[in-house]
Amino acid sequence: MEIQWPLVFYFLLTCLGAGAFAFVGVTEWLGKAERTRMPASITALVAMAAGGIASAFHLGHVERIVNVLGNLNSGISQDMILTALAGLAILVYIAMMWRGSSVGARKTVAVVGLVLTLVLVIRMGSSYVLPARPAWNTFLLPLLYVASAAVLGLFTVYVWAARKEEKATVTGVNKATLIALAIQALVVIGYVIFLAAAPYQDPSRSAIRLLAGDLALAFWLGVVVIGLAVPLALTMRVQTAKEKAGKVLSIAALGLGCVLVGGVVLRGIIYILGTSIEQFL
């Protein structure tokens, strides 16, 4: 189907925010990355808010948005509720950080936020698992979203950790980012294999179209090179200590830029591949 650009940015920014706050949740629990947690949380909140605003541009009647509570079994309704709850948890956490609340209370809120963001990302990815669209009808779709959220969120946190010069955090985040990118690469490979074997095969949603057809340039350049290979190479340089400490911020920023581009291209491709079993009208 046509690329729904407002939704591309909704999913991209919400995944980024969710991934960033998931990091905050984990490090709050472990008592690490203290200087990074506040800016990461604020970035998470702003990103999710921006994503929510972006989604409104997709609607034909945004003034009827409260009608979304009309069917709580709908994926969209659940996405909206989870986004609101996750946003609230992040806001409360930020307030607690600012006011110097007790560690115990902060940990509780951070973990609640972590769980909400994880459920939100899985729920967002699952919304598109539809029998009507064979290229989307796989558990690999929510897995792709989780991997993307991890990569986007970690690179966001990476930038803040580098700025705040938290050396130990930088080392840890770099390692986590490397692992997340490797996992995302595996999930992408798995998705391509799924496309090749999915039922109701059609040229509009085939693996051939993705690998060697009109989507090949976008896939290989946008998703593989810019979205995966370049960030992997950058994190490897830091991991193997080939990069000087002073350049880590540049690496983090460049990596973030790359995964943002890769994230947009990937989501666009997923839309294009999402043709229905039949498209009669």
Add this chain to the structure above:
Amino acid sequence: MARMGMVIDLDRCIGCESCTVACKQENSVRLGSYWSKVLKMGPYGKFPDLEFYFLSVLCQHCQDPQCIHVCPTGASYKRQDGIVLIDKDKCIGCQYCLMACPYGVRTYNEEEGVVEKCTLCAHLVDIGEEPACVKTCIGKSRVFGDIDDPRSEVSLRIKAAGENLHTFVDVGNHPSMFYILSPRIAAWRSR
């Protein structure tokens, strides 16, 4: 409980598209948009063994429609008689139902910002009439009625069709539109 549906005899369909026009006229469907359309399937095969048939497509008013499950506002709903409708006053135009339809028979009305589709002319059915496409078919290829009533004409036609009865691919939604196509005309093409 009634389950309104239709059987379309493709052996009789001549592809005149009167049904398409009648639908547009009855429902004021805007230019460029279709709630019902006739597709030419084929020709298939190699000369001289060629075959083709006309396929009338419209909302299948499924028994278990995904479009209703995914609709966040409840704008898409199913009546007790099985007709699937959209309450345009509730619709927010998210197009999720469009994505959930296996047949691509819903369209987005950009002017109104809502989704729309075949209503089986519910407004006519409610006053005891038949849908416009059924009334206008000059080949008498369309039969409308209660599929759950074994004595209705539509049920009798479905039963009589035997192996020549077909539906669109069913992914758990159970379409309520049936098609009759016999091999003497063409082989049914379906995924």
